[in-house]
Amino acid sequence: MNEIHPLRKRFRSLPSSFKGLLRSELRIGHIYELTDLTVSDREDLGLPSKPPTAYSDPNALEALKRIAKATNLKKDTGFDVDKLDFEW
Amino acid sequence: MIINARYIAFWGCTIPALQPYVEKAARLVFGELGITLAEPEGMTCCPDPDITHMASHEYWLITAARNLALAERRGLDLMTPCNGCFFTFTEAISELKRNGKKANAVLSENFNMTFKGKVRVYHALEVLYDVVGPENIKAKFTRSLNGLRVTIHPGCKLLKYEEKRLDVKLYELTKLTGSTILTYGLERLCCGVPLMYLDADKAIELRTKPKLDRMKEVNPDAIVVICPACHNQLEKGQLMISEDEEYDIPVISLLELLALCMGFSPDDIGMYLHRIPADDALEKLGLI
Numbered sequence: 001m002n003e004i005h006p007l008r009k010r011f012r013s014l015p016s017s018f019k020g021l022l023r024s025e026l027r028i029g030h031i032y033e034l035t036d037l038t039v040s041d042r043e044d045l046g047l048p049s050k051p052p053t054a055y056s057d058p059n060a061l062e063a064l065k066r067i068a069k070a071t072n073l074k075k076d077t078g079f080d081v082d083k084l085d086f087e088w
Numbered sequence: 089m090i091i092n093a094r095y096i097a098f099w100g101c102t103i104p105a106l107q108p109y110v111e112k113a114a115r116l117v118f119g120e121l122g123i124t125l126a127e128p129e130g131m132t133c134c135p136d137p138d139i140t141h142m143a144s145h146e147y148w149l150i151t152a153a154r155n156l157a158l159a160e161r162r163g164l165d166l167m168t169p170c171n172g173c174f175f176t177f178t179e180a181i182s183e184l185k186r187n188g189k190k191a192n193a194v195l196s197e198n199f200n201m202t203f204k205g206k207v208r209v210y211h212a213l214e215v216l217y218d219v220v221g222p223e224n225i226k227a228k229f230t231r232s233l234n235g236l237r238v239t240i241h242p243g244c245k246l247l248k249y250e251e252k253r254l255d256v257k258l259y260e261l262t263k264l265t266g267s268t269i270l271t272y273g274l275e276r277l278c279c280g281v282p283l284m285y286l287d288a289d290k291a292i293e294l295r296t297k298p299k300l301d302r303m304k305e306v307n308p309d310a311i312v313v314i315c316p317a318c319h320n321q322l323e324k325g326q327l328m329i330s331e332d333e334e335y336d337i338p339v340i341s342l343l344e345l346l347a348l349c350m351g352f353s354p355d356d357i358g359m360y361l362h363r364i365p366a367d368d369a370l371e372k373l374g375l376i
Binding site: 030033051070 | 198361
């Protein structure tokens with residue numbers, strides 16, 4: 001709390017629902033997991049089993065981690081890119 | 089009609105993982121219209137315009153910049169059927185053009201590329217309505233959905249860009265299918281997705297349920313959407329409320345309706361994967 005913004009609360013950690021989404025983004029590169037069932041449905045429809053994005057491209061996922069480090073995501077959110085989880 | 093256009097199809101996260109039938113319908117529709125869709129190789133979540141945007145603006149902006157720079161490197165524009173991805177890229181481009189120094193420094197140092205500001209991002213509705221045009225789309229129709237009564241949910245992020253009139257394009261293209269559009273008075277109310285991250289019960293109570301209740305009053309055969317997040321929410325909402333109230337209104341993407349009009353069968357599209365079965369609506373149309 002400070003004099004200019006007396007109602008401003010001190011930031012502690014992200015709400016848990018925010019954490020889940022961000023965790024998925026850094027762990028799989030997308031916010032929803034592609035389950036085996038969905039992969040099978042996609043194949044039945046003649047779609048590529050997995051899109052050629054971070055869903056199947058490890059370099060794309062690695063790129064997100066590098067951006068997270070370069071932007072100091074941990075300072076803003078508590079997410080530790082090496083541990084792939086929140087520290088706080 | 090010869091349309092020689094090529095876009096990278098940016099499907100986002102929700103469509104490939106939860107709605108493969110929308111991806112399939114889109115590929116069928118754009119294929120029929122002569123639009124080539126390139127794959128979003130090496131890309132990631134756009135990233136999402138609500139949570140990531142709020143949690144770390146810089147991470148959000150640079151991740152979007154990387155996806156955009158990948159498209160630029162291939163000399164192709166992006167086309168997305170997702171309102172959220174469209175919002176992220178449109179806002180990111182605007183910001184990067186004003187001040188992209190830090191983003192380009194990170195891109196250059198880590199990936200040996202920069203965002204040059206050349207790539208354009210189109211909503212699928214713009215490609216359908218402005219590039220192809222309703223008359224050329226109708227020329228590909230082999231059947232009408234005459235008799236289908238639908239309500240439309242445009243989604244907040246579609247309404248944000250008033251000058252683009254994306255909501256009007258959604259209405260016009262739905263009308264083109266022969267469906268009857270029913271008004272229910274809460275068209276502009278948010279479906280509840282962003283509020284779900286803060287309080288799921290409140291999101292359902294204040295957003296999703298009032299919308300579904302008003303839709304139910306006009307007794308539609310289906311809800312038509314273009315946004316995959318709204319699609320998911322309006323289905324999930326019905327399933328979450330189902331202990332107290334029965335809705336059973338299937339949620340169908342405009343792209344599925346267009347594919348049906350172009351002669352594809354519900355099975356070709358994968359409509360059997362809908363969480364709320366569309367069987368009654370399809371039976372009414374004589375399609376199953």
